[in-house]
Amino acid sequence: MNATAHKPLPALLLLAALVLACAGCPLFKPPPLPPMPRGQILQTLRERTDQFSTVVDADISLRIATTYEGKTERTPTLGGVLAFDPVLPGLWLRAEKIGRQVFDLKALGMDFSLLLPQSGEVVTGGPIAYAKLPYLIRPDEVQTMLGGPESLGLSWPATTVARLGEGDLFNVSVLGALYRTVLVDPGTADILRITDYDVLGQVVTDIRLSDYVALKGTRFPRRLQVDRPLDGVSVDLRLGDPELNKPIPLQFFKPHSLGGYRHIDLDMQPLSDVHAFSGEQ
Numbered sequence: 071m072n073a074t075a076h077k078p079l080p081a082l083l084l085l086a087a088l089v090l091a092c093a094g095c096p097l098f099k100p101p102p103l104p105p106m107p108r109g110q111i112l113q114t115l116r117e118r119t120d121q122f123s124t125v126v127d128a129d130i131s132l133r134i135a136t137t138y139e140g141k142t143e144r145t146p147t148l149g150g151v152l153a154f155d156p157v158l159p160g161l162w163l164r165a166e167k168i169g170r171q172v173f174d175l176k177a178l179g180m181d182f183s184l185l186l187p188q189s190g191e192v193v194t195g196g197p198i199a200y201a202k203l204p205y206l207i208r209p210d211e212v213q214t215m216l217g218g219p220e221s222l223g224l225s226w227p228a229t230t231v232a233r234l235g236e237g238d239l240f241n242v243s244v245l246g247a248l249y250r251t252v253l254v255d256p257g258t259a260d261i262l263r264i265t266d267y268d269v270l271g272q273v274v275t276d277i278r279l280s281d282y283v284a285l286k287g288t289r290f291p292r293r294l295q296v297d298r299p300l301d302g303v304s305v306d307l308r309l310g311d312p313e314l315n316k317p318i319p320l321q322f323f324k325p326h327s328l329g330g331y332r333h334i335d336l337d338m339q340p341l342s343d344v345h346a347f348s349g350e351q
Contacts, residue, residue, distance in 0.1 A: 102257050103257030103258060104257060105233070105238075105256035105257055106256055106257070106259060108231055108238070110259075111219075111224075111254055111256065111259045112219045112224060112225055114259040115218050115219045115224070115259055115261075116218050116219060116220075117288075118259075118288040118289060119216070119217060119218035121286060121287040121288040122156070122216065122286070122288050122290070122314060122315070123155075123156070123157070123315045124153070124154065124156075124314065124316055124317070124318050125152070125153070125154050125290070125309075125312050125313070125314055126151075126152070126153045126154075126312070126313045126316050126318065127151070127152045127309045127310060127311060127312045127313065128151045128311070129149070129309075129311045130150050130151065130152045130163075130307065130308065130310060131147050131148065131149055131307075131308045131310065132147070132148045132149075132163075132165050132305070132307050132308075133146075133147050133148070133305075133306045134205050134304070134305050134306075135303070135304040135305075135306075136205070136303055136304075137302035137303075137304075138302055146167060148165040148166060148172055149165070149166055149167070150163065150164045150165040151163075151164045152164075152307075152309070153318050153322050153323075154209065154212055155323070156212070156213045156216055156217060158178055158179065158209070158320075158323060159178075159179065159209035159210055159212065159213040160177065160178045160179075160209055160318070160320070160323030161175070161176075161177040161207070161208075161209035161212060161323065162174075162175065162176050162177075162318075162322045162323055163175040163207070171187050172188070173185060173186055173187075174187070174326070175206065176322070176323050176324060176325060177206075177209045177323065178209070178323040178324065178325075179210075180196050180197055180210065181194070181195070181196045182194065182196075182206065182208075183324075183326045184203075185326045186346040188346065189344075189345045189346040190330075190331055190332055191331055191332045191333070191334060191344060191345060191346060192326050192328055192331040192332070192333050193334045193336050193344055194325060194333065194334070194335055194336065195335060195336035196337055198336070198337040199335075199336035199337050202336055202340075202341045203336070203341075204298045204301035204303045205298075205303045205305055207294075207296060207305060207307070211296075214264075215261065215264055215277060215279065215294075222240075222242070222250070222252050222261070222264065223240075223242035223249065223250055223252075224240050224242070224254075226242060228242075228243045229242045229243065230243075233256065236262075237254055237255050237256060237262055238255075238256045239251055239252070239253050239254075240252040240254065247269065247271075248267050248271065249266070250264065250265065250266050251263075251264075251265045251267075252264050252265075258282070258289065259289075260279070260282050260291070261279050261291070262279060262280070263276070263278050263279070264276075264277040265277075272299075272300060273297075273299050273300075274298065274300060275296065275297070275298055276296075276297040276298075276299065277294060277296050277297075278293075278294070278295040278297075279291035279293070279294055280295075281293040281308075283312075286314040286315055288314070290312060291309075292308060292312060293306075293307070293308045293309070294306075294307045294308075295307075332345070
């Protein structure tokens with residue numbers, strides 16, 4: 071009697087194991103939301119932008135990869151702190167490894183100050199300097215990707231949209247030439263990919279946004295992957311615990327004090343003048 075009662079147990083255990091193993095299978099995922107028309111996507115993005123003013127995260131991870139002559143080198147994964155204010159725009163990014171500070175980036179508008187404590191240097195500059203350091207994320211880039219449909223060009227008169235299998239692809243043109251493509255999930259209105267082109271049609275910057283979470287009445291991406299194929303640079307930034315709409319003191323974005331540090335104006339000086347980057351050209 072007891073033996074007969076326990077016979078189904080192995081089958082039940084097997085079924086439970088299959089359920090757990092397939093928890094991430096498409097069969098167990100919620101169905102995709104119905105696609106929105108273009109106007110609703112734009113309005114949803116505008117509403118989200120209105121709900122967002124700042125982001126702060128003390129639990130980020132950062133990894134940078136550079137490719138030269140077919141060889142790719144990757145930095146160890148760095149931890150750190152990030153703060154961003156889209157109005158200024160201002161960006162503060164401090165990276166560290168096992169409690170040791172690797173760099174501290176403060177950027178306000180198109181100017182930045184980069185503290186390199188291990189070499190005792192402060193590097194400053196603007197657009198010219200940014201071109202020499204393509205692995206730096208600029209605040210205006212973050213401002214554009216989080217600034218809503220007008221900032222991205224989705225609402226511009228010449229912009230067209232095509233519904234593809236992976237999402238709605240917005241083609242943003244300027245003077246008849248493709249300037250940017252933006253891939254949007256039509257069910258959630260999440261921005262999935264932003265690709266910028268130069269006048270020759272080459273990809274300058276390719277940004278992928280993922281791991282969206284609901285915060286403060288909006289949806290926010292916790293992972294940004296920035297690729298600059300012409301420079302052979304990739305940046306993978308992950309947010310661990312983002313907090314939205316906290317006041318950020320302006321001091322967070324102001325340049326570092328130069329006292330006690332060797333100063334390099336990268337707008338005027340070559341990259342080889344930076345001891346920390348002495349192996350780079």
